Amino acid sequence: MVEVKNKGNEPVENLLRRFSKRWQRSGIGQRERKRRYRNRPETRRERRLRALYRLAVQKEREKLRKLGRLEEEKNNFISGRIGRSN
DSSP: OOOOOOOSSOOHHHHHHHHHHHHHHHTHHHHHHHHHTOOOOOOHHHHHHHHHHHHHHHHHHHHHHHHTOSOOOOOOTTTTOTTOOO
8 A cells, every 4th residue: 555645735736646656666556457458367178169160261262272263472571571571
């Protein structure tokens, strides 16, 4: 718990600024953000389903490529354009 006491007739803005600085230094906000956005470990079932989906997509792309409905992918590693297609 972070506490800040008013120094006489200190303006509210200064009091708020001192409070927020102490709060940041205490690490409470960072700790709570980590807890709030925590990712749970993936279960075996989820990994398996994701792998099956990935295989299905790969098979479908290969099928389309063989039928000529999908352009050949260019090797973007050479030109340094990894992750972007033209």
